[in-house]
Amino acid sequence: MRAGMRHKRALVGAVLTVVLGSAVGAASSDAAGQTPAPPTKVKLGVSGRPDQAALELAFHRGYFTELGLDIETVPATSGNEFVAPLATNQLDVASGAPTAALLNALNRKIDIRIVADFAHIARDDDGAVSIVLRKDLADSGAVRTIADLKGRVIAAGNGRGQVANLVVHVMLTRGNVAPSEVTIRGMNFSDALAALATKNIDAAFLVEPLVTQGQAKDIERIFLKGSDIRPGTELSVLVYSPEFAKKTDTATKFMIGYLRGVRDYHDALFLKKNRDAAIDILTQYLPVKDRKIWEDSMPQHTDLNGQVDGEDIQRQGAIYKELGDIVGDVPDISKFIDRQFANAAVEKLGKR
Numbered sequence: 001m002r003a004g005m006r007h008k009r010a011l012v013g014a015v016l017t018v019v020l021g022s023a024v025g026a027a028s029s030d031a032a033g034q035t036p037a038p039p040t041k042v043k044l045g046v047s048g049r050p051d052q053a054a055l056e057l058a059f060h061r062g063y064f065t066e067l068g069l070d071i072e073t074v075p076a077t078s079g080n081e082f083v084a085p086l087a088t089n090q091l092d093v094a095s096g097a098p099t100a101a102l103l104n105a106l107n108r109k110i111d112i113r114i115v116a117d118f119a120h121i122a123r124d125d126d127g128a129v130s131i132v133l134r135k136d137l138a139d140s141g142a143v144r145t146i147a148d149l150k151g152r153v154i155a156a157g158n159g160r161g162q163v164a165n166l167v168v169h170v171m172l173t174r175g176n177v178a179p180s181e182v183t184i185r186g187m188n189f190s191d192a193l194a195a196l197a198t199k200n201i202d203a204a205f206l207v208e209p210l211v212t213q214g215q216a217k218d219i220e221r222i223f224l225k226g227s228d229i230r231p232g233t234e235l236s237v238l239v240y241s242p243e244f245a246k247k248t249d250t251a252t253k254f255m256i257g258y259l260r261g262v263r264d265y266h267d268a269l270f271l272k273k274n275r276d277a278a279i280d281i282l283t284q285y286l287p288v289k290d291r292k293i294w295e296d297s298m299p300q301h302t303d304l305n306g307q308v309d310g311e312d313i314q315r316q317g318a319i320y321k322e323l324g325d326i327v328g329d330v331p332d333i334s335k336f337i338d339r340q341f342a343n344a345a346v347e348k349l350g351k352r
Contacts, residue, residue, distance in 0.1 A: 058261025146175025
């Protein structure tokens with residue numbers, strides 16, 4: 001495997017595909033010599049970025065295997081790429097931001113199910129996502145306030161209709177900076193860090209552990225943490241396709257494996273329990289290879305019981321509507337949140 005779980009290119013283009021196999025208990029024949037049941041195939045989309053750390057831990061610690069699930073992955077670059085194949089059941093499960101593309105799909109009565117939190121901004125002192133400044137601008141005092149960003153170039157994720165762009169918009173609005181007074185560039189987070197180093201941009205929305213990596217390389221400084229701008233923001237969610245959500249048993253098994261990985265990540269990175277063993281896996285299978293970056297970076301917050309904040313997604317939809325990224329009305333998010341899988345998984349695992 002390279003850069004994460006086993007990779008292969010799917011028919012849906014850049015979409016990440018994961019095949020998950022057999023039901024629990026089918027790994028061996030019974031005493032009567034019955035043939036094991038064939039694997040149940042499930043397709044999963046993930047980003048391949050460091051924020052999939054919980055999935056990596058679940059996979060490489062065998063949690064999906066214990067549930068009869070066999071995982072292969074191919075990375076895609078953004079959650080927007082997952083919406084169409086989810087809607088047409090070419091993809092069964094994906095992690096991705098609650099983007100305008102997703103909300104537009106829901107507005108077209110496509111019954112994609114939002115089933116669990118994947119990452120959110122905590123209420124206090126959370127820099128797992130941050131707006132960072134070029135080192136020279138921060139150290140010289142050239143940019144001290146949001147208003148000082150006027151005339152500057154800011155990287156805001158892969159483009160419009162995504163959470164990075166939304167957070168940058170909220171920040172600029174708070175500082176009374178009009179969109180016309182800055183240049184917003186769409187670029188992925190790794191490219192944004194490189195562009196800060198070459199002084200091609202002035203500021204960027206970055207995620208951990210790239211924030212810490214950039215500071216370690218003396219490229220950037222934190223300007224505002226995510227919790228300084230929009231605490232409580234749902235950054236990413238786990239989503240099921242309409243047909244997969246009907247496969248209650250398989251969908252619940254996947255959720256059990258996922259939440260075990262989420263809890264392992266939390267225990268290792270927040271509580272320092274078995275941290276070295278977890279970092280061994282993360283440095284081997286994710287792009288960030290420096291152990292110290294994982295040790296020093298601010299961990300990602302994910303609800304340990306899988307609960308997702310639908311009210312925040314509704315508020316995000318209102319902002320996307322204001323920006324012209326949503327066609328028609330903002331959909332009623334509560335109709336698309338399905339908590340049964342997380343609740344069933346918590347019954348099995350216990351509440352945290």
